Amino acid sequence: MRYHKIPDETVRRLPIYLRGLMVSADQGCEHISSQLLADSVGVDAWQIRKDLSYFGDFGTPGVGYNIERLARGIKKTLRLDAIRRAALVGVGDLGSALLAYPGFRMYGLDIVAAFDVDRQKIGAVVNGIEIEDTARIDTLKQREISLAIVAVPREAAQITVDSLVAAGVKGILNFAPCKLVAPRRIKVITLDIAMELARLPYYMPRAEQVAET
């Protein structure tokens, strides 16, 4: 256990491990070896051990990892024990899908507020959340919501981010396909779905090159 800075790539993989641990826990297991976890999540065993070594000794040689304890350790490292409430801005097609998506629960995350500019939508209740006017984003600070999801059109993304930052939001998951400027202390992760699809063809063999396999 050395408490080095945790590599970004390790941080990216930690949620995968957490997911795998949940599955094993559901099956009633109490302990799991790095090899078994590796098989279930599709990462190499040494990679898992190396990743975990950056922030604590969780395993017992000859036995493996206590699932419950390791899951708690990863959650604490990812700060998922402290931050659990998120706001959504932009209740269009994608935003609605995110509101309905049950997958955030796995990580203890909850969308507890939703905003839109459309007067038609404001006041409506979607999945138990009342849609509020975007102008009310400034109430996030007193509601202690520091995590936000941006699912607005590209043109509205920057101004949305500005108001979120002003409201004390510290982390933003952005679905708008554009560059966003924010103070360095604010972490912005942009997830551009079309871009992911666009890089797929590069890895696909051309029809002419069938002989390859």
Next chain:
Amino acid sequence: MRYHKIPDETVRRLPIYLRGLMVSADQGCEHISSQLLADSVGVDAWQIRKDLSYFGDFGTPGVGYNIERLARGIKKTLRLDAIRRAALVGVGDLGSALLAYPGFRMYGLDIVAAFDVDRQKIGAVVNGIEIEDTARIDTLKQREISLAIVAVPREAAQITVDSLVAAGVKGILNFAPCKLVAPRRIKVITLDIAMELARLPYYMPRAEQVAET
């Protein structure tokens, strides 16, 4: 121009450059410098030049890049000139949002088929696409669709992938939060939205550590 293998990270950034070039083209520009493009997409100028150097000489020293020519070059490298039709499997909340999403057009990609198991949905037309029975995925080969988006529940993801592979699909963008097995020649990119949100808190300063800036 050296025609080395293109690094994965470079492939990941190419669609960003493409997006930036579109914007400049819309503004009527004909040429753009790496520095200008860098400012507009949020990547360093030397990174852009290095990335582009892996697959061709597009720039003119003292002038910059011809936007039209560079865009064509990137599209060709990403094989976006050859592959343009995609199928969607799973027309739930997320799937519907993807069907309605106009952003794929930017990369010349089109969703031209949609599948679901729900008898209630089969036959319905969403955004001009008729939803077909998942059993008909095997027709993709003769329709020359080799790109697919998987937006089904986790439990159905693996069997969906199996049928897509059997139908000759070569590239898959998967939204289900699970490991998928597929032949090595098939490229699978998994995009786990909840996981992206889950790694955000790690980068957010704790409330107690306000002093940090």
Next chain:
DNA sequence: CCATGTGAAGGTATTCACAGCC
């Protein structure tokens, strides 16, 4: 004997600095 944790080696990507060209 079995599985973890970690130095060390190897590989990949980023960053720099500048030669070369318009």
Next chain:
DNA sequence: GGCTGTGAATACCTTCACATGG
């Protein structure tokens, strides 16, 4: 003078091999 393309240096991440401990 301005901007590209690229070798070289640096930083980062992955992979290996094994010492260590239950």
